Amino acid sequence: MSDVTERGKCPRCGKPAPLVDRACPHCKGSLLVDVVVDTAPADPRKRYQLAKSLSGLPAPAPSFTAAHQALAIPHSVLLEGTTRAAARPLLEMVQEHGGRGSTTPHVAEAVAVEPERTGGSRFSSLLVLLGLIALATWAWRWQLRHAPTEISLPEARTVAVAPALDANVLAAGAAPATVILRCARSQGAGFFVAPDLVLTQTRLLCPPGEPLRATLADGRTTTVQTAQRDERLGLALVRFPGARATPLPPGDAMSLRTGDRVVLIGRPERAAQTALQAVVRNTARSDFGLAYLARSPAPPTADADRPGR
Known part of the structure; x- marks a missing residue:
């Protein structure tokens, strides 16, 4: 039985990988993408109808509110961290309504993991850390006592107020x-x-x-x-x-x-x-x-x- 799974090149290793996969089966790199609205219809009514059409697509589709907000701002992300297969109907829907979209690689927040230390190295690192904290605390208190007091005021902002109506x-x-x-x-x-x-x-x-x-x-x-x-x-x-x-x-x-x-x-x-x-x-x-x-x-x-x- 032949494999009819649609594939596309992995952006990391270049080998073909199924569009429905979240990670490359070869290099284990992420295949998730963000769907970006490059241009949206200029007419607010058309943007409204497009937002309703996008929210009506099968999951993982954006909500109407999220789609409406993304269409109002150029180059906004319509949907984050989705597969290339799920991104395709969103891009096609945007194009059908006179807009243009694209996908960019989804970048997940990386969490740094410190390698485990044992024995004396862990104890010495703890001493160094405590010493740095004590030094920083002393320097902060010295500056507080000797430096002139300055109060930073927030920048004034102009708030748009709708004109009064009679x-x-x-x-x-x-x-x-x-x-x-x-x-x-x-x-x-x-x-x-x-x-x-x-x-x-x-x-x-x-x-x-x-x-x-x-x-x-x-x-x-x-x-x-x-x-x-x-x-x-x-x-x-x-x-x-x-x-x-x-x-x-x-x-x-x-x-x-x-x-x-x-x-x-x-x-x-x-x-x-x-x-x-x-x-x-x-x-x-x-x-x-x-x-x-x-x-x-x-x-x-x-x-x-x-x-x-």
Whole structure:
């Protein structure tokens, strides 16, 4: 029966060795490698999808968080101390998403082992060691008594602080694109994402047979129809014929970082329009494969973590 095990040259002795082996069967040298991301996709969304794909590979695959962090910094190590066979699918995945990776020999931390000594040599070495410790202690105390006292202050660091946001100003700017949606027993808000399309939550849609009324910021009111809905995400698009509204300009949530300030605008239940300032706590979370932001403090309603809020 022929041996079909895939092999590659050992970097130490040059002889062929199985890619799945951790050590060379000939010279006993290590065959482990580190997987390095030389270049990653420039688009944050593509890096996010690549990190999810890498974490979904069979073990030993990196976690999503580790992969996402490695892809954000050029020449970062994606996975340490793995076999050449396990490194191959990681490199192929990086290349499929428009990046480039490579492997470098894994260098384990070496631990120096002192040869065992016997008899008089061990006793003499102990005496020499004690003598050196005593001499060093005396010299340190002498310097402490005679040297001037100096206090080393840490270097000043500039801490980046996100600029303050005026929630009222931002809410006023978003008001023309805000729509009030009403059913017989519920009320909420939506936002124009196109001149005649409003994005809202599915929980705000009326039951079958009940009309959904929409009121613009200028006071116009009409009955609107649901254009599309996704129960899994809890989002819906409502068509407002002839609205000709100015939609909210789309932003890039992937550009946010932990600590950035944001403003949440809405109209929960029958309350007046609210604008709540919050701080982004986590950007590396996902729901059904889509990124969402964790923030603090949390909005005042239980449904506020849904993407349409």
